[in-house]
Amino acid sequence: MKRFFLASALLALAFSALAQTQDPLDRDQSKYATYSFSNDDKYTVETPYETVTVVQPKGKKVKNVIFMIGDGTGLSQWSVGWVANGGALNVDQMPVAGYSRTYCTDKLVTDSCAGGTALAIREKTKYGYIGVDENGEPVESNLQYAKRKGMKTGVTVTCRINDATPADFCIHGTSRKDEEGLAAQYVDANVDFISGGGTHFWNQRSDGRNLIEEMKAKGYTYVDKLEDIAGAEGDKFLGLYDEYDLKPALDRGPILLESTKKAIEMLDNKKGFFLMVEGSQIDDWCHRNKVGYAIEELFDFDKTIGYVLEWAAKDGQTLVVVTADHNTGGLTLLKGSIEERTVKVHFSTKGHDGIVVPVFAFGPGAEAFSGVHENSEVGQIVRKLMK
Template sequence: MNCRYESINFRAVAVFSLLLLTALCSAQKKQKPLSVIFMIGDGMGISQVTSAFYFGDSEPNFTKFKFVGLSETSSTSNLITDSAAGATALSTGKKTYKRAIGMDKDSIAIPTILEQLQKNNYQTGLVSLTSITHATPASYYAHVKDRDLHEDIALEFLKSNVDFVAGGGIKFFNKRKDGKNLLEKLSENYRIDTVSLSKPVSGKKNLYLLAQDELPNKVQGRGDFLPEATQTALNYFSKTKKPFFLMVEGSFIDWGGHAKDAEMMTKEVLDFDKTIGVVIDYIRKNPNTLLIVTADHETGGASIGKYSEKDAATGKEKEIGNKVQVNFIDNQHTAALVPVFAMGKGQELFSGIYPNNTIYHKLAEALKESGIKIK
């Protein structure tokens, strides 16, 4: 046996292993924190997503996801949730009672993903079609017992430090029962625009309040506010080297279900899908980003069924084979599972079937892999 040869070989393997370990540790240290774009189609169940395949003019952006899951949406007080409890589960990782904003089932305030990432030097943003004090956006920065406390939620916004916000809700800031004009206080830290989605000012927080309450829906002629506001936010965040967390809500998918208005629902889904396309384009250029698309609940018990017309000759209903229509069970939320789509770093974590609050914990795992610990 050549002991000298074996000794040299062992030393060579040991040195190589040490070098490899050093390289891996160095790579981990240099890894950039993950940016996150979290999109919520309010009221968007499987049928709502399906409508994008039949009522649009092109292939939906939903088809570009390879990792898809399903989420169960119940609250702690009701099997059928509302947007407040649903969004709070997504933002905090804890299920709670209906109407709660950023609070657990015992009405104790709990930190949100947005607040936790701010402590990790993240930029943060919110885009909504409703008032920014509405249930879904509020669940990312506020902590109140009931979603209808809009003026209290507006006070919470004063200390939120969100960098970019676009939506409605002016009246909750300057036409308040207490007579306060919160816009004056906010103007100390924000550049505020109540007229248009103008170019944001770099190095300053930007707040767009473009309606007294909610913005118009698509049937009313809203235009491309959602994709444009999302693009504006992404442009704003791209000006710095900081990671960011952006929540985008497609608010009126839910309202279409409540109104049993098939045209509103389908147009809002297509608008949301168009906005997804804006985000996917961003991810292709910025791969250190994770996109999650989901819903807080389903609304209307929507289904995509056969389309019939009255036959002129016989007067009888006749199915039209190349058309479908939207049907609703009722005008309320349902307990239906909702889809979860993921793209980017950590996308594989979101496959499967799980409770809605689990999405937060999966996101925490993805962030941990990039060096960010939020719990």
């Protein structure tokens, strides 16, 4: 009896260890969340968060660019989030809005690689391509251009840092599956501020390299938890907080907000900076058709937008753009109540869809984003304003 008890205890231990080990290819993180919602298509928010009020600055000079991407975040995600927060979002404070067409060169419905690349390198490319043109040739991104101009640069995301959107701005490749290869490119990318997940591809590699140690040797301050972000010093920052993607919003805490604050503090300098901030997992939860998790991710992103807008309003020379690489989930807002902060939705797909996404802009040059644009044109406008 005693032996049986021991064996079953060991078995239970082994199972719980298994449950905590993420499979890098299985990206369904709901089983790692410590919280769950009773419905996948309904959500009610108990306590809404306060939103900011900002005034568009008068100056025309663009010194800094903060380019913010809600992965998979279209008009319906913003609409659902707006109702769920009681009829207020920080993004509402951005005075200019336009639309971006997201199709890529070989497909009507794009993936994040090609969708983000068009925003980053100013031209459309093939499905699955990262920071390269249609022929697979690397093209300088707006972030890399900023670096060449002597500006400081940074990216902060809630996915693995080698994932499509951050990679589109920092490195180049034709396959997102080459995760170790993409991660290794960051060592020579010379990006001043890097924050996200994916340590598996940095220090548990098949080639035995430890990229975190290599980055430290290059002068990067390395941080691996939320509590250590605010106190980090130095002028180069590497923050990696999880083995693969970061945990869901309510589990990980305000890593996106805190890392964005730190990035602005470290990057702000006489020559200006280019910072890309991504709310990465709004897309993931729309893929999984779970609206509560998607709304919490959207709130996490929108709270970060609130901080950025207040900072940019004070600075007066910072262009802030908020857009998406594509729309995800065919999300429809069916009914709900602004007063009760409740939504009932329908998802028509577990994939991406081809609906135009909004582009919001604030700060000097913002008016140029009004109207209907190709996604590549959004990148072109940013580049023009950086000159």
